[in-house]
Amino acid sequence: MPLWRFITLVVLGTGTAISLATWFFPTLDDFRTENEFWNGLQDIKLQYGINPIHSFDELLENSNNSLLIMIPEIEPTTEELNQLNAYVENGGMLLLANDYGTGNIILQHMDVLAQFSNKPLLDPLINAGDPRLPLATDLLASPLTKGVKSLSLNHATTIEGDGLTKIARSSSFSFLDIDNDTFADDDEPRGPFTILAQTRVGGGELILLADPSLLINAMVESGDNIVFFDNLTRMLGEETLIYIDEMHLSNSTTQKSKQLLFNLRAMLSQPLPITLLITILTISLLYPTWRKKGAPVWTKTP
Known part of the structure; x- marks a missing residue:
């Protein structure tokens, strides 16, 4: 596997894992309506x-x-x-x-x-x-x-x-x-x-x-x-x-991260942002392959 692809997969995987852990980690902040513990609402x-x-x-x-x-x-x-x-x-x-x-x-x-x-x-x-x-x-x-x-x-x-x-x-x-x-x-x-x-x-x-x-x-x-x-x-x-x-x-650091993910999800629920994101990811992943294949080389003959 090419190094660039390995690095890309590691970054995406780590980011996804951290995001999921943050999203599903229970809210512990005082007076939050999503907090099911003693200090929540x-x-x-x-x-x-x-x-x-x-x-x-x-x-x-x-x-x-x-x-x-x-x-x-x-x-x-x-x-x-x-x-x-x-x-x-x-x-x-x-x-x-x-x-x-x-x-x-x-x-x-x-x-x-x-x-x-x-x-x-x-x-x-x-x-x-x-x-x-x-x-x-x-x-x-x-x-x-x-x-x-x-x-x-x-x-x-x-x-x-x-x-x-x-x-x-x-x-x-x-x-x-x-x-x-x-x-x-x-x-x-x-x-x-x-x-x-x-x-x-x-x-x-x-x-x-x-x-x-x-x-x-x-x-x-x-x-x-x-x-x-x-x-x-x-x-x-x-x-x-x-x-x-x-x-x-x-806001605790966890709560700020949750709010950021919530806002990101709301933004990506719109058609235009999600289309742009898919396009950017597709180009990023396929560009090295296109570059490797390259274009036809035209040589000049005298």
């Missing part, structure tokens, strides 16, 4: 038909009957912030689930007088077996809390601000662990603290949740978390379209 995606999106362009077409779930770990661009604002003002519902991410930037852009404290919420007494797993049992009567007795949290933070309808709060035993030593120091703020709130933005609704972990596979069945989420999905009616923003989640 596959359970609610399958149960409620949630659509992951990687662009806000389609949101504006469905503002009046849709819910967008956003867990902003990566800061949105100015254009994306404008799109989000327009989506909510035109009648959309946004669940902004944030603990230590970039949610405050979104609130500032929407001129909402609230913020996430981005400080750990602990409760040494009213919890699910650990102070870092507080229970929110102080609930306001609301469509969101129908049938809910408690919300089970996991490394949550808190919501501060004015002009909000405060729907769920931690107990008076809770505190903000400013120095991360798990002890309630004298100078650390004491509860109750708001962990779920709601406000109007234009013609739409903004719902603030200080713990996106409430929705993960390992937590969604804890307490009455699933009841809360079911109430949320019904607020706009049974025909509500549910989206989740995955472009502002943190």
